[in-house]
Amino acid sequence: MVSISPAADTGLAAMPLEFAAFCELHRPRYLSYAKVWFHEPTAAGRVVDQAFCTLAQVWPEVLGSSNPTAIAWQILRSTVAECERPNSEPLAEHRPAPADEDLAILHYVVGLAAPEIADVVGAETASVAGQLRHALRRMPQEW
Known part of the structure; x- marks a missing residue:
């Protein structure tokens, strides 16, 4: 609520x-x-x-x-x-896709799953999942 x-x-x-x-x-x-x-x-x-x-x-x-x-x-x-x-x-x-940092924050800090993130940012779930995998490979200090 x-x-x-x-x-x-x-x-x-x-x-x-x-x-x-x-x-x-x-x-x-x-x-x-x-x-x-x-x-x-x-x-x-x-x-x-x-x-x-x-x-x-x-x-x-x-x-x-x-x-x-x-x-x-x-x-x-x-x-x-x-x-x-x-x-x-x-x-x-109007970036073409949400920044990896935003997706990482929404996933790892806020606790949203890829489909929920896709709903929030207006992206395809598969794209969000791929970007999250990419963000995971980066060092956390780079976020």
């Missing part, structure tokens, strides 16, 4: 039902990812809420795209990077 309603806390009450459902589905996983970067739960929650606000601004276009989940994930990643390093360049908005 979501502890903070995105609609209630971010002024998104007028958003379509599809957006509310998307937020409800993805918020727990997004929050788990953000907690890796922002160890304080309140700070992580603010970053996720900020990402959802950004997503809300482009929701009709995102929903009409071929992969709304992948675009939403990139918005979250960009928001995390921007908040973590406010004076540096944000992550590229």
Whole structure:
């Protein structure tokens, strides 16, 4: 269950039902990812809420795209990077695939299986599994 309603806390009450459902589905996983970067739960929650606000601004276009989940994930990643390093360049908005580091975090730190990760980042399960194998071969200090 979501502890903070995105609609209630971010002024998104007028958003379509599809957006509310998307937020409800993805918020727990997004929050788990953000907690890796922002160890304080309140700070992580603010970053996720900020990402959802950004997503809300482009929701009709995102929903009409071929992969709304992948675009939403990139918005979250960009928001995390921007908040973590406010004076540096944000992550590229439309990388062809999620970074190995993100997948490793979602798998080894957050505890998601490859199909769950694929659902969160908007990728194919086989691709995620292959990238996880590649990430496992790398030294953890490289993540």
